Amino acid sequence: MRITLNTKFTALCLWMSVIFLLSHQNGQDSSETSGILLELLKLLGIGPGSSVQGALSYLVRKAGHFTEYLILAILFLRSQKERESSGKSALFALLFVFLYACSDEFHQSFIPGRGPTFADVLIDTTGGLTGIVIYEWKHRVLARIPPIYCKK
Numbered sequence: 001m002r003i004t005l006n007t008k009f010t011a012l013c014l015w016m017s018v019i020f021l022l023s024h025q026n027g028q029d030s031s032e033t034s035g036i037l038l039e040l041l042k043l044l045g046i047g048p049g050s051s052v053q054g055a056l057s058y059l060v061r062k063a064g065h066f067t068e069y070l071i072l073a074i075l076f077l078r079s080q081k082e083r084e085s086s087g088k089s090a091l092f093a094l095l096f097v098f099l100y101a102c103s104d105e106f107h108q109s110f111i112p113g114r115g116p117t118f119a120d121v122l123i124d125t126t127g128g129l130t131g132i133v134i135y136e137w138k139h140r141v142l143a144r145i146p147p148i149y150c151k152k
Contacts, residue, residue, distance in 0.1 A: 008079040015075050016100065019068050023104050026112045065120055066127035073097050073131030090132050097128030 076093045101124035105116035 008075070012072075012075040012079045015072055019072065019100070019104060020107070022064075022068070023108050023114075024111060026114065062120075062123050065123045066130070069097050069101060069124040069127035070131035070134075072100065073128035074135050077132065077135045090136060093132050094125070094129060097131075098125045101125055101128075 073093050073096075076096050077089055080089045080092065098121070101121045104124070105118075105121055108114040109116045
């Protein structure tokens with residue numbers, strides 16, 4: 001079954017909506033999103049206020065940023081692949097991820113308990129760049145495999 005461009009574009013738009021909705025959470029709700037990890041840490045004897053718990057909570061939130069934008073870049077590339085050359089698509093994907101990350105941080109400036117940080121834009125863009133590298137690497141590896149061994 002072949003996925004059409006329209007479906008790929010819809011997936012991209014849906015993922016952008018997920019990022020928007022996660023960013024629309026107020027500061028307290030956003031902090032509670034990593035609550036499962038915090039509960040697990042309590043079970044391991046690492047209580048609230050511990051420096052380990054604070055550091056792990058921070059890392060989990062930033063890993064979420066990274067992963068959201070890694071996926072965004074891949075979805076963008078999937079929706080563009082048939083229309084542009086590989087290099088142009090990668091450059092457009094990186095620019096798209098960076099601009100969406102900037103708009104996301106701007107959006108957060110209007111949400112109570114949240115605020116924009118350029119560090120998050122950098123983390124988001126790094127996640128997007130990683131997604132681009134993975135996507136391009138995968139396609140180059142698949143291009144070397146003879147068609148009888150690989151279904152594209």
